[in-house]
Amino acid sequence: MDTRERIVNVASRLFYKQGYNSTGINQVIKEAEVAKASLYQYFPSKEDLLVEYLRVTAENTEKSLRAFIDKYSTPEEKALAVFDFILKFSKQADFNGCNFLNIAAEVPVDDARVRQLIRRQKDSIRSLFAGILKPAGKEKLADELYLLFDAALVTGKVHEGSWPVKTAKKMAEKLL
Amino acid sequence: MDTRERIVNVASRLFYKQGYNSTGINQVIKEAEVAKASLYQYFPSKEDLLVEYLRVTAENTEKSLRAFIDKYSTPEEKALAVFDFILKFSKQADFNGCNFLNIAAEVPVDDARVRQLIRRQKDSIRSLFAGILKPAGKEKLADELYLLFDAALVTGKVHEGSWPVKTAKKMAEKLL
Amino acid sequence: MDTRERIVNVASRLFYKQGYNSTGINQVIKEAEVAKASLYQYFPSKEDLLVEYLRVTAENTEKSLRAFIDKYSTPEEKALAVFDFILKFSKQADFNGCNFLNIAAEVPVDDARVRQLIRRQKDSIRSLFAGILKPAGKEKLADELYLLFDAALVTGKVHEGSWPVKTAKKMAEKLL
Amino acid sequence: MDTRERIVNVASRLFYKQGYNSTGINQVIKEAEVAKASLYQYFPSKEDLLVEYLRVTAENTEKSLRAFIDKYSTPEEKALAVFDFILKFSKQADFNGCNFLNIAAEVPVDDARVRQLIRRQKDSIRSLFAGILKPAGKEKLADELYLLFDAALVTGKVHEGSWPVKTAKKMAEKLL
DNA sequence: CATGAATGAGTATTCATTCAT
DNA sequence: AATGAATGAATACTCATTCAT
Numbered sequence: 001m002d003t004r005e006r007i008v009n010v011a012s013r014l015f016y017k018q019g020y021n022s023t024g025i026n027q028v029i030k031e032a033e034v035a036k037a038s039l040y041q042y043f044p045s046k047e048d049l050l051v052e053y054l055r056v057t058a059e060n061t062e063k064s065l066r067a068f069i070d071k072y073s074t075p076e077e078k079a080l081a082v083f084d085f086i087l088k089f090s091k092q093a094d095f096n097g098c099n100f101l102n103i104a105a106e107v108p109v110d111d112a113r114v115r116q117l118i119r120r121q122k123d124s125i126r127s128l129f130a131g132i133l134k135p136a137g138k139e140k141l142a143d144e145l146y147l148l149f150d151a152a153l154v155t156g157k158v159h160e161g162s163w164p165v166k167t168a169k170k171m172a173e174k175l176l
Numbered sequence: 177m178d179t180r181e182r183i184v185n186v187a188s189r190l191f192y193k194q195g196y197n198s199t200g201i202n203q204v205i206k207e208a209e210v211a212k213a214s215l216y217q218y219f220p221s222k223e224d225l226l227v228e229y230l231r232v233t234a235e236n237t238e239k240s241l242r243a244f245i246d247k248y249s250t251p252e253e254k255a256l257a258v259f260d261f262i263l264k265f266s267k268q269a270d271f272n273g274c275n276f277l278n279i280a281a282e283v284p285v286d287d288a289r290v291r292q293l294i295r296r297q298k299d300s301i302r303s304l305f306a307g308i309l310k311p312a313g314k315e316k317l318a319d320e321l322y323l324l325f326d327a328a329l330v331t332g333k334v335h336e337g338s339w340p341v342k343t344a345k346k347m348a349e350k351l352l
Numbered sequence: 353m354d355t356r357e358r359i360v361n362v363a364s365r366l367f368y369k370q371g372y373n374s375t376g377i378n379q380v381i382k383e384a385e386v387a388k389a390s391l392y393q394y395f396p397s398k399e400d401l402l403v404e405y406l407r408v409t410a411e412n413t414e415k416s417l418r419a420f421i422d423k424y425s426t427p428e429e430k431a432l433a434v435f436d437f438i439l440k441f442s443k444q445a446d447f448n449g450c451n452f453l454n455i456a457a458e459v460p461v462d463d464a465r466v467r468q469l470i471r472r473q474k475d476s477i478r479s480l481f482a483g484i485l486k487p488a489g490k491e492k493l494a495d496e497l498y499l500l501f502d503a504a505l506v507t508g509k510v511h512e513g514s515w516p517v518k519t520a521k522k523m524a525e526k527l528l
Numbered sequence: 529m530d531t532r533e534r535i536v537n538v539a540s541r542l543f544y545k546q547g548y549n550s551t552g553i554n555q556v557i558k559e560a561e562v563a564k565a566s567l568y569q570y571f572p573s574k575e576d577l578l579v580e581y582l583r584v585t586a587e588n589t590e591k592s593l594r595a596f597i598d599k600y601s602t603p604e605e606k607a608l609a610v611f612d613f614i615l616k617f618s619k620q621a622d623f624n625g626c627n628f629l630n631i632a633a634e635v636p637v638d639d640a641r642v643r644q645l646i647r648r649q650k651d652s653i654r655s656l657f658a659g660i661l662k663p664a665g666k667e668k669l670a671d672e673l674y675l676l677f678d679a680a681l682v683t684g685k686v687h688e689g690s691w692p693v694k695t696a697k698k699m700a701e702k703l704l
Numbered sequence: 705c706a707t708g709a710a711t712g713a714g715t716a717t718t719c720a721t722t723c724a725t
Numbered sequence: 726a727a728t729g730a731a732t733g734a735a736t737a738c739t740c741a742t743t744c745a746t
Contacts, residue, residue: 003730019282021197025716035732037718046716096285101330105281106195109272115334122334143343151327154277158291158298167319174351179706201741211707213743222741355709371634373549377737387711389739394709398737448637453682457633458547461624467686474686495695503679506629510643510650519671526703531727553720563728565722574720 004042006032012053016099020050020106050103051113057099058121065128075136076176079129079145083152083169090156090165097157101150125149141175148172180218182208188229192275196226196282226279227289233275234297241304251312252352255305255321259328259345266332266341273333277326301325317351324348356394358384364405368451372402372458402455403465409451410473417480427488428528431481431497435504435521442508442517449509453502477501493527500524532570534560540581544627548578548634578631579645585627586649593656603664604704607657607673611680611697618684618693625685629678653677669703676700 001009010032014023025046029036043049069081089095096102100118107114129149130142152168177185186208190199201222205212219225245257265271272278276294283290305325306318328344353361362384366375377398381388395401421433441447448454452470459466481501482494504520529537538560542551553574557564571577597609617623624630628646635642657670657677680696 018284019197021195021282022284024714026714036716037733038731040717041730044717097281101277101334102281104334105273105278106197108194108198119334122331143339144347147324147327147331147340147343147347150331151323154330155298155323155326158277158280158295163319164323167323171320171323171347171351175347200739202739213708214706216742217705220742370636371549373547373634374636376735378735388737389712390710392738396738449633453629453686454633456686457625457630458549460546460550471686474683495691496699499676499679499683499692499696499699502683503675506682507650507675507678510629510632510647515671516675519675523672523675523699523703527699552718554718565729566727568721569726572721 003032003034003038007034007039007042007049008052008056011049012057013094015050015053016057016096016102017094020103047111047114050107051117054100054103054114054117054121058117058124061099061121062124062128069132075132075134075138078132079141079176080169080172082129082132082145082149083165083172086149086152086156087162087165087169090153090162095157098150098153101154122146122150138176144175145172179210179214183210183215183218183225184228184232187225188233191226191229192233192272192278193270196279223287223290226283227293230276230279230290230293230297234293234300237275237297238300238304245308251308251310251314254308255317255352256345256348258305258321258325259341259348262325262328262332263338263341263345266329266338271333274326274329277330298322298326314352320351321348355384355386355390359386359391359394359401360404360408363401364409365446367402367405368409368448368454369446372455399463399466402459403469406452406455406466406469406473410469410476413451413473414476414480421484427484427486427490430484431493431528432521432524434481434497434501435517435524438501438504438508439514439517439521442504442514447509450502450505453506474498474502490528496527497524531560531562531566535562535567535570535577536580536584539577540585543578543581544585544624544630545622548631575639575642578635578642582628582631582642582645582649586645586652589627589649590652590656597660603660603662603666606660607669607704608697608700610657610673610677611693611700614677614680614684615690615693615697618681618690623685626678626681629682650674650678666704672703673700 007028011023011028014027014031025036025039028049029039032039039049043052065082065085068085069078072078072081100121103114104118109115126142126146129145130139133139133141133145148168148171152165155164155168156162158164183204187199187204190203190207201212201215204210204225205215208215215225219228241258241261244261245254248254248257276297279290280294285291302318302322305321306315309315309317309321324344324347328341331340331344332338334340359380363375363380366379366383377388377391380401381391384391391401395404417434417437420437421430424430424433452473455466456470461467478494478498481497482491485491485493485497500520500523504517507516507520508514510516535556539551539556542555542559553564553567556562556577557567560567567577571580593610593613596613597606600606600609628649631642632646637643654670654674657673658667661667661669661673676696676699680693683692683696684690686692
């Protein structure tokens with residue numbers, strides 16, 4: 001694996017696990033086994049590295065999620081599969097809520113670049129639901145399901161066990 | 177207003193507005209017009225100040241929220257009023273999402289003291305809903321409404337306008 | 353001697369001896385035996401320390417110079433004494449030219465604050481000459497003597513021995 | 529223009545404009561559109577590049593200066609023409625004082641190689657004046673005119689307008 | 705009970721230089 | 726002869742915390 005990739009992987013893991021502000025450049029370079037100046041060759045500032053983390057994570061999330069729901073056939077099944085996806089995700093040992101909402105809590109309100117990336121990822125989830133539900137003529141439910149999506153991630157982080165995600169799924173079933 | 181109170185007020189405002197990690201002790205003592213050693217007399221560490229912020233905010237939130245819903249009579253009206261409360265809150269210029277979920281994104285996963293306080297506040301909201309809905313025999317909806325509560329705060333922070341909060345309220349109406 | 357004074361003294365010595373850019377904050381705090389944060393408490397940035405160096409040096413230079421020439425009585429003697437002052441200064445082991453012109457060569461052209469301080473010190477020398485020569489009705493020579501002043505310092509730095517300063521004094525004698 | 533030449537040209541411009549220490553190798557290679565290793569092939573260290581800058585600049589300055597004064601016939605006219613040369617130079621938008629004295633303010637006192645180059649250039653100016661004045665039997669004035677030369681450059685840098693250069697010329701006229 | 709000077713470990717970032725290709 | 730990725734040491738600066746008064 002090449003240098004740049006190693007940096008992004010390590011930073012992604014640490015930003016998610018510990019938060020952006022609590023992760024120092026020194027820890028990133030140490031765990032990525034990379035010289036400090038090498039990191040700065042690829043990412044002129046820590047924020048640039050954050051932006052890449054958000055970009056890559058959004059991309060990967062969308063890809064995995066689409067792959068996951070593609071296994072289902074009806075719109076309703078697909079929509080519910082999204083919550084199974086979250087359930088699986090939330091059961092992982094390193095689950096720590098939503099990558100994007102966590103960052104949103106850390107960056108200043110006036111950081112336009114980062115906040116736009118976050119909003120964009122969220123909008124892609126709304127679009128995903130809308131795309132799924134269109135064939136069934138239930139597009140209007142997209143925003144509601146998206147709210148449950150955020151709730152599952154965020155509330156699932158705070159409480160022990162999987163009940164928030166499961167409850168969100170149950171609510172989604174009612175809606176559909 | 178006395179010293180300790182001034183510290184807590186200023187810290188609360190800054191922790192919510194800028195985040196915990198982005199708020200330095202120096203800024204707190206400067207804006208509170210307090211000597212550094214005075215702050216450390218009341219709060220031996222920055223985390224102790226954070227804990228007090230969470231405690232006071234939980235208390236004040238619960239108080240205001242209860243006062244707000246007390247103006248309504250039926251359980252259903254009271255439950256929906258919670259979302260009007262969020263709507264009002266979210267329209268304030270300095271709205272920045274949920275005080276507690278924001279902190280949850282900033283502190284290490286293994287910070288038991290802080291995470292417990294956050295969970296406790298969230299549980300108090302679940303109980304509030306449960307208490308409201310009990311007379312109507314709809315206690316089972318408490319967790320669902322609480323999920324919508326979190327969603328309204330968190331999703332309302334990321335997007336422009338009030339549609340997330342309004343959508344959450346609409347979903348609550350359906351449930352009831 | 354108190355902390356702040358120690359910082360300024362050490363910084364002054366090093367800025368003059370090694371130059372501003374070649375002197376690191378770390379060297380200053382080490383030689384001043386002061387903690388890094390202490391330095392930054394007194395001087396929020398390295399440039400602020402530079403500004404203080406220029407201020408203090410201008411003040412001290414003016415004071416010593418005035419004290420030195422006060423020992424002479426006629427305007428002509430006083431004016432020439434300025435060059436004896438430089439001669440004495442230039443013979444010191446650590447002589448490294450003009451404190452102010454050295455800095456002028458190091459700071460960006462657009463650093464208004466620093467450049468103004470430098471110009472101001474130079475103007476105070478012009479005024480000094482003007483004040484000395486006024487009683488003799490030779491004020492018009494002030495700028496010419498000031499040019500020789502700068503030349504003595506700057507050319508005296510580049511060459512071995514004291515001939516530049518002595519030549520400057522000889523030229524001053526001719527003018528008077 | 530070949531690689532080496534491009535490097536020297538860019539470095540010369542930047543060293544003069546921004547100073548030696550404030551000019552990074554990266555800026556040089558970027559503006560010269562040259563690979564980093566190429567620069568280090570021609571100049572094993574940054575100081576080597578500095579040395580070449582001083583060498584080339586000394587050469588070019590002497591050439592232009594001689595060409596400029598050759599247009600005049602008498603020793604006195606030639607000597608004064610030197611100050612017209614400075615006047616022209618000082619009126620250029622990018623005038624920033626004396627190339628050599630600026631560097632002298634930036635390099636450590638014990639950098640023998642660089643300081644010798646600087647002194648050598650200054651001596652070449654003294655020789656130039658001596659050569660000019662010899663036919664008129666005024667060689668003894670060479671050092672005095674050279675002092676005015678340095679003063680014109682250095683004082684002309686600090687103050688607004690051209691008065692220092694003009695005053696230096698006027699003083700030269702008196703001497704001759 | 706209050707003060708503010710002092711601290712040491714930490715931050716993000718930049719430097720001139722080297723090396724494998 | 727030319728490349729550009731990689732390096733380690735240094736840079737200016739900030740942090741939460743302590744201590745003598």
